[in-house]
Amino acid sequence: MSRGARITAALALAGAAVVASAHKPSDAYVTLAPRGDDVTVRWDVALRDLDPELGLDVDDDGTLSWGEVRSRLRDIEAYLLPQMTISAGGAACRPAPAGGDGAPGRVARHRLDRHSDGTYDAMSFVLHCAKPIDVLDVDYRLFAAVDPTHRGIVRLDAGGDATESAVLGPDHPRRRFDLRRSSRLETLREFVVEGIGHIGFGFDHILFLLSLLLPSVLVRADRIGSGRWAGAPDARGALVDVLKVVTAFTLAHSITLCLAVLDVVTLPSRLVESGIALTVILASVNNIRTVLPGRRWAVAFAFGLIHGFGFAAALKDVGLSRQALALSLFGFNLGVEIGQLAIVAAFFPVAFALRHSTLYRRVVLGPVSMSVAAIAGVWFVERAFDLKLMGFPA
Amino acid sequence: MMARRRRRLPERAWRPGPGLAAAIAVALLAAPARAAAAPYTPASDEEIVERLRERPLEPADRELRTLRQALRAEPRRLALAVAVAQHCIGIARRDGDPRYLGYAQAALSPWWSEAAPPVMARLMKATILQSVHEFDAAVVELDAVLQEDPANVQAWFTRASIEQVRGEYPKAERDCARVRDLGARVHGSACLAELRSLSGHDQEAEQALQGLLRENPDQVAWLSLVAAELAERRGDVRTAEQRYRASLAAASDAYAKGAWADFLLDRHRYDEVIALLLPEQRVDALLLRLALAFQGRADPRRDDAVAALQGRFDAARLRGDTVHQREEARFELHLRHRPEVAAGLAQRNWAVQREPADLRILLEAARAAHRVDLMDSARAFVVATGIDDVRLSPTAR
Numbered sequence: 001m002s003r004g005a006r007i008t009a010a011l012a013l014a015g016a017a018v019v020a021s022a023h024k025p026s027d028a029y030v031t032l033a034p035r036g037d038d039v040t041v042r043w044d045v046a047l048r049d050l051d052p053e054l055g056l057d058v059d060d061d062g063t064l065s066w067g068e069v070r071s072r073l074r075d076i077e078a079y080l081l082p083q084m085t086i087s088a089g090g091a092a093c094r095p096a097p098a099g100g101d102g103a104p105g106r107v108a109r110h111r112l113d114r115h116s117d118g119t120y121d122a123m124s125f126v127l128h129c130a131k132p133i134d135v136l137d138v139d140y141r142l143f144a145a146v147d148p149t150h151r152g153i154v155r156l157d158a159g160g161d162a163t164e165s166a167v168l169g170p171d172h173p174r175r176r177f178d179l180r181r182s183s184r185l186e187t188l189r190e191f192v193v194e195g196i197g198h199i200g201f202g203f204d205h206i207l208f209l210l211s212l213l214l215p216s217v218l219v220r221a222d223r224i225g226s227g228r229w230a231g232a233p234d235a236r237g238a239l240v241d242v243l244k245v246v247t248a249f250t251l252a253h254s255i256t257l258c259l260a261v262l263d264v265v266t267l268p269s270r271l272v273e274s275g276i277a278l279t280v281i282l283a284s285v286n287n288i289r290t291v292l293p294g295r296r297w298a299v300a301f302a303f304g305l306i307h308g309f310g311f312a313a314a315l316k317d318v319g320l321s322r323q324a325l326a327l328s329l330f331g332f333n334l335g336v337e338i339g340q341l342a343i344v345a346a347f348f349p350v351a352f353a354l355r356h357s358t359l360y361r362r363v364v365l366g367p368v369s370m371s372v373a374a375i376a377g378v379w380f381v382e383r384a385f386d387l388k389l390m391g392f393p394a
Numbered sequence: 395m396m397a398r399r400r401r402r403l404p405e406r407a408w409r410p411g412p413g414l415a416a417a418i419a420v421a422l423l424a425a426p427a428r429a430a431a432a433p434y435t436p437a438s439d440e441e442i443v444e445r446l447r448e449r450p451l452e453p454a455d456r457e458l459r460t461l462r463q464a465l466r467a468e469p470r471r472l473a474l475a476v477a478v479a480q481h482c483i484g485i486a487r488r489d490g491d492p493r494y495l496g497y498a499q500a501a502l503s504p505w506w507s508e509a510a511p512p513v514m515a516r517l518m519k520a521t522i523l524q525s526v527h528e529f530d531a532a533v534v535e536l537d538a539v540l541q542e543d544p545a546n547v548q549a550w551f552t553r554a555s556i557e558q559v560r561g562e563y564p565k566a567e568r569d570c571a572r573v574r575d576l577g578a579r580v581h582g583s584a585c586l587a588e589l590r591s592l593s594g595h596d597q598e599a600e601q602a603l604q605g606l607l608r609e610n611p612d613q614v615a616w617l618s619l620v621a622a623e624l625a626e627r628r629g630d631v632r633t634a635e636q637r638y639r640a641s642l643a644a645a646s647d648a649y650a651k652g653a654w655a656d657f658l659l660d661r662h663r664y665d666e667v668i669a670l671l672l673p674e675q676r677v678d679a680l681l682l683r684l685a686l687a688f689q690g691r692a693d694p695r696r697d698d699a700v701a702a703l704q705g706r707f708d709a710a711r712l713r714g715d716t717v718h719q720r721e722e723a724r725f726e727l728h729l730r731h732r733p734e735v736a737a738g739l740a741q742r743n744w745a746v747q748r749e750p751a752d753l754r755i756l757l758e759a760a761r762a763a764h765r766v767d768l769m770d771s772a773r774a775f776v777v778a779t780g781i782d783d784v785r786l787s788p789t790a791r
Contacts, residue, residue, distance in 0.1 A: 020675040020676055021676060022675075022676055022678055022681075022702070022706045022709075023489065023490050023491040023492065023493070023676040023677055023678075024492060024493075024678075024706065024709065024710070025492045025493060025495075025496060025713065025715070026493050026496060027709065027712070027713050047443065047444045047446075048444065048446060048493075049493075051446060057446060060451075062445065062446050062447045062450070062451070063442050063444065063445050063446065064442070064443055064444040064446065065439060065440055065441060065442055065443065066436035066438065066439050066440070066441045066442075066443050067439030067440065069443060070439060111433035111434055111435050112433065112434055112435070112436065112443055113432070113433040113434070115709075116702065116705045116706050116709055118444055118445075119443050119444040122433040145500065145503070146496075146497065146500050147493065147496035147497055147499075147500055148496060148499045148500055148503065148506070149492070149493075149495065149496035149499060149526075150496060151713045151714075153712050153713060165712075167712070167713055167714055
């Protein structure tokens with residue numbers, strides 16, 4: 001079981017020196033630092049815990065001298081080492097041959113360290129792993145038979161800020177550290193990519209956005225809504241129009257994305273998916289004949305709310321970590337925005353250049369909107385009635 | 395962390411036999427820390443690097459060694475395992491050392507995860523669980539014991555003790571009445587008297603306890619402690635002090651020392667607290683009181699004590715322990731001066747245990763942090779139980 005706790009910084013020695021040691025349940029502290037194919041291990045075990053198992057206090061005077069400990073270091077190692085197995089890629093890592101400060105039969109360097117409840121044997125050694133260390137498995141069994149409340153507090157130090165920790169004991173002796181996803185930056189990058197991928201391959205979102213943007217480079221030729229258009233007089237007005245639509249869409253789907261991911265609002269996916277198809281139909285038909293009231297940015301906002309639920313379903317499929325919820329939500333949304341901007345960047349210059357042409361108004365706006373509406377119509381039927389009409393990824 | 399005082403039945407009240415007369419609520423005092431500095435290598439073999447015990451081996455320690463050795467040879471001998479567990483729990487209580495609770499659990503390991511372990515193993519398991527504040531799990535075990543053996547006085551008594559700690563006074567009264575009716579008259583009556591007092595019937599409780607004290611001079615240690623706490627809640631300082639002194643003179647454990655230290659701290663008698671607790675720093679509930687006394691008389695040792703306590707709470711959090719929340723709330727409120735943090739801790743603690751000390755820190759922290767919601771919870775408890783305690787502010791009473 002992982003408790004996500006972070007090992008806090010060492011306390012001032014003064015505290016430990018003046019105040020007597022604490023009574024506390026038994027813990028051991030393990031730090032694992034993987035570098036290349038090697039793992040440097042530091043393992044601190046209380047002398048108080050080793051004594052009953054190994055009989056360190058030979059003269060039974062209730063105190064341990066350094067001599068009593070030093071003369072038994074080989075036995076301490078022989079006792080401890082089999083109690084923790086570290087493996088990479090399914091193969092156990094073995095102590096590197098050069099170790100043990102040169103002493104025969106030993107693999108570790110032993111010093112002493114003070115913790116709040118007394119003196120610990122601080123053992124350091126290097127393990128060599130046969131396979132590359134992508135995933136590190138720790139299996140910890142120390143004192144399981146003599147003290148089931150003993151815990152091994154294991155910290156992975158993967159360099160930089162990347163630390164993770166786990167509390168291991170008899171009920172939960174194993175922990176897998178995945179070094180590939182240990183950094184927050186890595187998590188963020190992963191979710192940004194997911195977000196871009198989702199809009200890039202989510203044809204329904206692209207078509208919806210394009211349907212809304214097609215008229216951005218045009219202005220109504222009349223004010224009655226008969227569907228007659230003319231090219232926009234300048235880039236500024238057209239760009240402001242695009243910006244309004246995109247911003248409204250982003251704002252809306254961000255809201256419902258968050259609400260759905262946090263389980264504040266949940267809708268059945270069939271409703272969401274067919275709703276999204278419906279928004280595409282309405283947005284494209286609206287380009288031919290005005291069927292939607294209000295300005296297009298308002299339409300983008302209202303329909304964007306529905307698309308947000310679709311993004312949330314995709315994000316939940318990817319799998320969210322509870323610890324990195326905010327981070328993954330942010331990353332995913334950022335990815336969606338990046339994808340959206342890329343579409344706008346590709347669309348706008350071409351559309352703006354063609355805005356005065358008859359081609360744009362006669363061929364692109366009408367027939368393209370029509371085709372989009374047709375495709376979306378098929379999606380709607382498929383999604384609403386759970387049918388499979390065409391092999392189109394949507 | 396410092397759990398309720400021990401509640402032990404005299405051997406005659408025990409049904410399974412004299413061997414089982416172990417402690418019930420053990421003063422569990424964990425207090426770890428990562429006060430690691432830099433690793434070092436001692437200069438010479440003669441250098442003393444660790445002190446394993448503060449006192450010479452006592453007969454109980456030697457007996458435990460023999461028993462554990464025997465148990466290693468025959469780990470499935472129930473009577474032996476229960477004897478080892480009892481000894482360990484006794485030492486954990488005497489020294490406030492939770493490692494011994496781990497050893498007790500290890501002794502019971504052949505039965506620990508069984509669906510239907512023998513009654514004796516189950517009772518021991520419940521005791522250990524209670525000691526680490528796993529109250530729900532402990533009650534499950536006790537219910538099972540009582541199902542199988544409805545006349546098990548110790549199980550009724552332990553369950554009453556948990557219910558009392560949780561502030562479930564009517565339930566606790568029912569169970570205490572069973573204890574009395576099943577033949578453990580002194581324990582049942584004292585337990586009922588304490589509950590009457592907690593429910594605001596001090597006069598009645600006072601009379602009952604005085605009677606019990608007269609008739610049972612051999613039980614002076616814990617009867618006086620109950621009576622001292624009652625007098626303190628009533629504001630009868632002189633009587634409370636006499637009774638604390640009588641109790642501590644007869645026997646003392648970490649719980650009794652803690653209660654007495656709190657009494658002294660409330661009266662700004664810091665030097666007495668320091669003299670009492672200077673040798674007790676291993677137990678962090680007592681180190682907390684010592685730090686408060688240092689602070690009260692502006693003693694420079696305060697900072698070291700605070701640093702050590704912080705280290706212990708940090709280490710406890712690392713392993714996921716939450717048994718120290720009452721002490722940690724006091725630490726945050728009075729020593730670190732962080733009322734919001736203290737209120738959060740006091741609130742989480744209140745969800746687990748509801749003794750007068752828990753009520754007091756809940757109110758103090760809530761008031762300092764302006765947490766009206768917590769003040770309301772505390773007031774609701776006061777109204778529901780009728781508890782009367784002069785140490786609570788007038789706003790709460």
